Amino acid sequence: MLKYEITHRDGLARTGIIHTPHGDIHTPAFVGAATRATVKALTMKEMNELGSQAILANTYHLILRPGTELIKEAGGLAEFSSWHKPTFTDSGGFQIFSLPNVKITEKGVKFKSHIDGANFEITPESSMQAQWAIGADIHMAFDHLAKSESYEDMKEAMDRTHCWLSRCVAEHQRLAKSVTSAGLAENPQFLYAVVQGGTFNDLRAESAKYCATQPVDGFGIGGVFTADGMDEMLKTVNSILPEDKPRHLLGMGQEPVDLFIGAEFGCDTFDCVGPTRMARNGSLYTKDGRINIKNAKYTHDFTPLEKDCACECCKNYNKAYLHHLFKTDEITAKVLASIHNEYFVVHTTDQIRKSLQNGTFQDYKKEFLNRYYHK
Ligand SMILES: [Zn+2]
Incomplete structure (x- = not known):
């Protein structure tokens, strides 16, 4: 086991x-x-x-x-x-049952590939x-x-x-x-x-x-x-x-x-898949809620996405640069944004674990969620 x-x-x-x-x-x-x-x-x-x-x-x-x-x-x-x-x-x-024309049989399920329509059966x-x-x-x-x-x-x-x-x-x-x-x-x-x-x-x-x-x-x-x-x-x-x-x-x-x-x-x-999918669209987590980095207000913002974030994106780049990369559709935009968003959820869950270990979970939860959702 x-x-x-x-x-x-x-x-x-x-x-x-x-x-x-x-x-x-x-x-x-x-x-x-x-x-x-x-x-x-x-x-x-x-x-x-x-x-x-x-x-x-x-x-x-x-x-x-x-x-x-x-x-x-x-x-x-x-x-x-x-x-x-x-x-x-x-x-x-989950993916198979989300496809159109799925047929359930006694053995399992028949479906067509979303790529080329080829027939498949999974049991x-x-x-x-x-x-x-x-x-x-x-x-x-x-x-x-x-x-x-x-x-x-x-x-x-x-x-x-x-x-x-x-x-x-x-x-x-x-x-x-x-x-x-x-x-x-x-x-x-x-x-x-x-x-x-x-x-x-x-x-x-x-x-x-x-x-x-x-x-x-x-x-x-x-x-x-x-x-x-x-x-x-x-x-x-x-x-x-x-x-x-x-x-x-x-x-x-x-x-x-x-x-x-x-x-x-x-x-x-x-x-x-949400954190990296949102990242590719320029929707980025911050402790004050999600922001859209493509927004014009970031054109001249030379501060990091999150000043206390230890990810490679925040340690090395500023919002104006990220905004520029997204506006010009550079591949690096998706890379840096994905590093930050994935770090955000991994790190938040790590902090949840630590707060459970030291008995501060309820305080951490309240503080985090109030700030993130502006309550
Ligand atoms: Zn970051």
Whole structure:
């Protein structure tokens, strides 16, 4: 089993260490979204230097390009991408169910590639096989994203996710055994179940109870899109999930409030494409809220984006320069902005961890969120 130790508790919140074959993750931690085995606009060296502890790649995108067998041939995700720290893969369920004309069958799901329209079928078994070929430390079970927010659709998606979970577990165990018997046990891989249920607390409770009974290494909490009501939902889910296994809040962390609520109510890791996507559009975090660096008022502003930020962008460049790079559409604009935004969420989550350890979390949360959201 994946080794996870809790180092401090505060209500449902906790700090801890996830010990993976590629190193430790000190939690709570923000995991970089490396959808296609790269965090957009950033090199792995830059990710390392800004303090990132782990990345999460997307199985759907890697199945399409370059193909999971090629990544296996390269020696796995870490070798292929030159990221020699912990790695996760998302199952791709979210992306597949977001495509048009998805057909659910008894076996799995049929869809057309968003790139060239080629036909694909993914099953819980083939998702596990793909994730084992990619070779991340931590895999997510293949889950069904509900087609609407209605109770009926949420229940149907949850029931199917549970049914698929037992097939994912069986296939994961079969693959683990075959790797061990082939003498390759030095690189074990681990599986998280995914809790569904949308905004309905009874479904969330049912899903958490089901996932808790499965022989998995941890849990992803999926289908969360906004911080509204997230505290109650996480309270329900994380009071049921076993305390001694790590929990990943899938796709959340674009808004700083997501990180604070997530950590306060018992989540250990987070991932989100939002910070780097916003950076490429010139929308940059500051402690006083997000700013648009393309705004004319920054033309003559020779101060750094944040004067106490220790990222490479803020240490070396000023707002007028960043504004110029964005106005002239220079590639470097996206690089520097992504360094800053990714640093901001990684560093904020690190500070959340430290505040939990020294008992100042509530003060830090209040001060940070009041200033950021101008309350
Ligand atoms: Zn910065």
